[in-house]
Amino acid sequence: MYYKTFKLVALTAGLIVSPLALASGDAPSLLVGTCISCHGPAGSSVGPANPSIAGIMDNEDFVESMQDYRDDKVPSTIMGRIARGYSDDDFKVMAEYFGSQKLVRAEQVYDAKLAKKGKKIHNKYCEKKCHEDDGYSKKKGVLAGQWMPYLEYSLADFHDGLRKTEKERKSGNGKMEKKLRKMLDKEGVEGLKSLVHFYGSQTKSK
Ligand code: HEC
Numbered sequence: 001m002y003y004k005t006f007k008l009v010a011l012t013a014g015l016i017v018s019p020l021a022l023a024s025g026d027a028p029s030l031l032v033g034t035c036i037s038c039h040g041p042a043g044s045s046v047g048p049a050n051p052s053i054a055g056i057m058d059n060e061d062f063v064e065s066m067q068d069y070r071d072d073k074v075p076s077t078i079m080g081r082i083a084r085g086y087s088d089d090d091f092k093v094m095a096e097y098f099g100s101q102k103l104v105r106a107e108q109v110y111d112a113k114l115a116k117k118g119k120k121i122h123n124k125y126c127e128k129k130c131h132e133d134d135g136y137s138k139k140k141g142v143l144a145g146q147w148m149p150y151l152e153y154s155l156a157d158f159h160d161g162l163r164k165t166e167k168e169r170k171s172g173n174g175k176m177e178k179k180l181r182k183m184l185d186k187e188g189v190e191g192l193k194s195l196v197h198f199y200g201s202q203t204k205s206k
Contacts, residue, residue: 031090032097034082043097044104048149054101056142062095063088075157105145108200114190118198121191125183130175135199136206144202151196159184159192 035053040046043054057065068074070083086094122135126143135143143151159180183191 031086031093035094035098038078039098042101042104044101044106045147046106048108048147049153051146051150051154052103052105053098054103055099056103056138056146057099058138059092059095059099061141062099063091066091066094102205103142103145105203105205106147107203108148110148110197110200112201114194114197115201116198117190118194118196118201121183121187121194122198125179126195133206135202143199144206146199148196148200151199152192155180155192155196 035043038045038047038050039053040050043052045052053062065074066079066083066086067088069076069079070086072080083091119134122131126135130140131137131143132139158174158176180192187194
């Protein structure tokens with residue numbers, strides 16, 4: 001009896017959570033319900049290890065990112081397993097939904113001095129043609145206001161040459177990796193840290 005009640009409560013709780021979370025963002029279907037449990041309501045994550053995915057990239061890049069996870073082309077802790085359950089058409093629906101949401105940036109604890117240094121490093125190595133508009137541009141993925149621990153892991157992956165775009169893998173030439181190496185040669189690991197603090201300091205929505 002106890003078990004039955006518990007199961008019922010757990011089931012009901014699950015049922016209640018999804019529609020509520022979905023209602024806040026006009027989700028097209030239940031397809032994105034799973035995503036929201038980690039990536040936050042309408043894709044603005046509330047936890048530092050799960051990246052926000054609301055309005056952070058173009059739809060095409062979003063689909064490619066999901067395909068890369070599914071086909072094990074990029075390393076991941078969790079997304080590889082999740083992406084395996086969906087088709088390309090599903091990815092398109094997800095991309096459209098999350099792509100049209102507005103990113104809600106959380107207040108994060110950052111070091112103002114490092115953030116200031118990070119802005120300079122950003123301008124020198126990251127802004128031009130890629131992460132334009134102080135990292136707010138969607139063109140190569142929004143960095144401004146992303147979770148700091150997530151940024152830290154991702155940058156480390158890029159640095160290790162693991163996370164490349166399809167084009168980069170084909171040409172064997174990772175632009176992002178090259179830039180990062182250049183930056184690290186000059187600024188050291190503190191350069192990476194400064195960048196993370198700069199992006200973490202950005203809470204304004206644009
Ligand atoms: C259990 C938690 C969890 C669930 C559920 C989940 N994600 Fe993720 N997602 C993550 C984590 C953690 C990462 C970082 C990569 C990794 O380590 O797997 C990530 C990364 C991503 C990224 C890449 C973001 C970037 O900055 O490049 C996209 C896009 C994404 N997820 C979309 C989705 C979609 C769409 C769904 C629903 C089908 C989903 N995720 C479900 C945890 C989750």
